Amino acid sequence: MDLGSHAAFIIASYAAAIIVLTGLIAWLVYEGAHQKRLLEDLEARGARRRSKSSTATKSTANT
Amino acid sequence: MQTQSITQKLANPTRFMALSGAILPWLSATAAVIIAYAMYRGWNAPPDYQQGETILIMYIHVPFAWLAMMGYALVAFSSFGLLVFRHPLADVSAKAAAPIGAAFTFLALVTGSLWGKPMWGTYWVWDARLTSVLMLFFLYLGLIALRSSIEEETLASKLTAVLALVGVALLPFIKISVEGLSIPWLGLEIPAWNTLHQPSTGMGSTIHISQRIPLLLSAFGFSLAFFAMHMKAMRTEILRRRVKALRIAEVDRARAREAVAAAE
Numbered sequence: 515m516d517l518g519s520h521a522a523f524i525i526a527s528y529a530a531a532i533i534v535l536t537g538l539i540a541w542l543v544y545e546g547a548h549q550k551r552l553l554e555d556l557e558a559r560g561a562r563r564r565s566k567s568s569t570a571t572k573s574t575a576n577t
Numbered sequence: 578m579q580t581q582s583i584t585q586k587l588a589n590p591t592r593f594m595a596l597s598g599a600i601l602p603w604l605s606a607t608a609a610v611i612i613a614y615a616m617y618r619g620w621n622a623p624p625d626y627q628q629g630e631t632i633l634i635m636y637i638h639v640p641f642a643w644l645a646m647m648g649y650a651l652v653a654f655s656s657f658g659l660l661v662f663r664h665p666l667a668d669v670s671a672k673a674a675a676p677i678g679a680a681f682t683f684l685a686l687v688t689g690s691l692w693g694k695p696m697w698g699t700y701w702v703w704d705a706r707l708t709s710v711l712m713l714f715f716l717y718l719g720l721i722a723l724r725s726s727i728e729e730e731t732l733a734s735k736l737t738a739v740l741a742l743v744g745v746a747l748l749p750f751i752k753i754s755v756e757g758l759s760i761p762w763l764g765l766e767i768p769a770w771n772t773l774h775q776p777s778t779g780m781g782s783t784i785h786i787s788q789r790i791p792l793l794l795s796a797f798g799f800s801l802a803f804f805a806m807h808m809k810a811m812r813t814e815i816l817r818r819r820v821k822a823l824r825i826a827e828v829d830r831a832r833a834r835e836a837v838a839a840a841e
Contacts, residue, residue: 518631534687543809
């Protein structure tokens with residue numbers, strides 16, 4: 515395909531779009547997987563929410 | 578009433594995670610297919626009689642510029658939802674939209690600059706449209722920087738939301754900068770600023786149908802892609818907040834155990 519005398523500007527525009535959007539999507543996917551892994555690790559260690567834990571703490575303190 | 582119940586349903590992060598988890602793959606795939614089809618149609622359309630093949634830049638520049646402004650409107654709308662209605666997901670939405678909006682604003686500036694050089698003879702002019710979009714980009718960066726500079730997350734959310742609402746005044750400025758504004762019954766007449774930038778290309782414009790259809794498809798496809806990315810970023814932010822809550826709970830429990838042990 516002949517892009518004419520301004521081919522470099524067209525290619526540079528599309529290249530910039532591909533680089534920035536690929537980088538953005540890669541960051542979103544990586545960060546999502548990272549937080550999911552952290553949450554799974556915490557849950558595997560038996561970490562619970564504060565509301566449940568405070569009840570547990572009270573019952574521990576009473577005994 | 579129906580709208581209220583949908584808002585209430587979505588206010589629950591657990592329900593949002595389930596719903597968005599089901600929608601996200603379909604939304605992403607639809608966006609990718611529509612963008613691919615729009616590019617196929619655009620790259621096979623005849624060259625413009627004035628601009629030649631550089632019209633190809635229009636198929637990405639116009640959607641990026643539209644999403645730069647739509648992204649900021651989403652940040653401002655979400656900030657309003659946080660400050661006025663205290664919607665649990667409003668701050669998640671505002672935080673998730675800022676970096677995506679910044680990326681699209683950056684791309685609008687870069688592609689516009691690369692389109693400007695062959696068409697206007699310059700990469701940049703300090704006119705109203707280009708300068709106001711550059712200010713929008715700095716505003717996005719300001720929102721991200723302000724939020725990350727305050728450790729207390731509730732305070733950071735509120736201050737960022739206030740800045741986002743103050744900055745919303747920029748949106749009509751960007752629009753009026755090229756087209757002016759005329760509201761006769763109010764006696765309001767704002768002339769367009771002196772600019773190289775042409776009025777927006779959209780639904781009512783006079784471009785040929787062979788170029789208008791790929792442009793509208795591209796704008797629609799990139800809009801869906803924006804919402805898919807925003808949804809993904811919101812999901813990640815909800816997970817991050819859960820991780821933080823569990824860590825704080827762990828630390829609290831450990832302290833309580835230490836206190837009990839010390840008392841014994």
